[in-house]
Amino acid sequence: MSCRPTVLFILGPTATGKTALALEVARLLDGEVISADSRQAYRGLEVGTAAPTPSERAAVPHHGVAFLQPGERYGAGRFARLCRGWVSDIEARGRVPIIAGGTGFFVRALMQPVFREPDLDVERRSSLESCLSELPLEEVRRWVQRLDPALGVRLPVVDRQRAGRTLELALMTGRSLTWWQRHAPPEAEALRGRVWVLQLEAQVHRARIEKRVRVMLDSGWVDEVESLVSSGHGPDSPAMTSIGYVHVWRFVRREISRDEAVKAIVGDTWQYARRQRTWFRHQLEDEAFRVQANADTKELAQRIAADWPQSTAPDDISKEQRRS
């Protein structure tokens, strides 16, 4: 309807302070927070994924946090669909949707939507997946060539995961991935917004990660892992494939020391953070405001809030909007 941004994005790699910042901005703008994070979505992983705490969630409404059973499938598509719903609900309440998270790919699904994937039979899908995982890579390459020649040319190397997607779609829908990409319309309109990306100098970032890992271990991560394991979550569940969980479990079983666990977790987290740093460096097409994350959170929040178009509107108008 208007050209003002509809949502506020607060993005950036892990441990740059998105959660705290989003919370603060939400307070200032009377907003609600949507988490664009593939792991904070799971119930029972709150400590190890540094999800907003219950008291933070009580202070400001949050969406997309701790609402999935560990074991459920969560992907960019599902996130995007849910997220659009949350956004329109929040707007209907006259409040500001603040999307905060580090899963860049999820955010892209919002900003550059893709064709709507047809419903694929879950059983067939998983049997196809296990079948593919046994195939030699050369064989996989040959299948890709045959079922989606155009893609075969586009992909410099065939990796199992992407090839799997290609073959899955081709075999189950009768159309190649390339066909879907070229001919099927995007499933939704692109979500526009003001984009803020938090950045941190590498050394500072690393130190922050290390500190946070220790804090998480002191704040109940061990209990969290124990209860996940005791409720039957194996090493393959999304719960246990999240960064750090396996190391914490090894620490619990006294296979490694606490220091070794910290070291391993910090290492894994850093690997992840590096990929995110690269992603946010190049993959965001919209013009994004890049800010140093080591500034004071309140100040930063004020700056972000002040930039929000709505906040420049006279007070009585925004109040009126809220009432109607």
Next chain:
RNA sequence: GGCGUCGUGGCCGAGUGGCUAGGCAGGGGCCUGCAAAGCCCCCUACUCCGGUUCGAAUCCGGACGACGCCU
């Protein structure tokens, strides 16, 4: 002081006359619904000095260093 063993890239670690092992860490990058995932690229080293050889990280001698044992 004597004898022995050993000295390989930031770390670990194979090689034993010609053919850039590999792993980890580090860095750069890719990304069209598995993304805390998956994948690609870079980092071309042999303690030093002589010698043998067409050619030495690899063989010989010496120096230095480390470790071990002996005195």
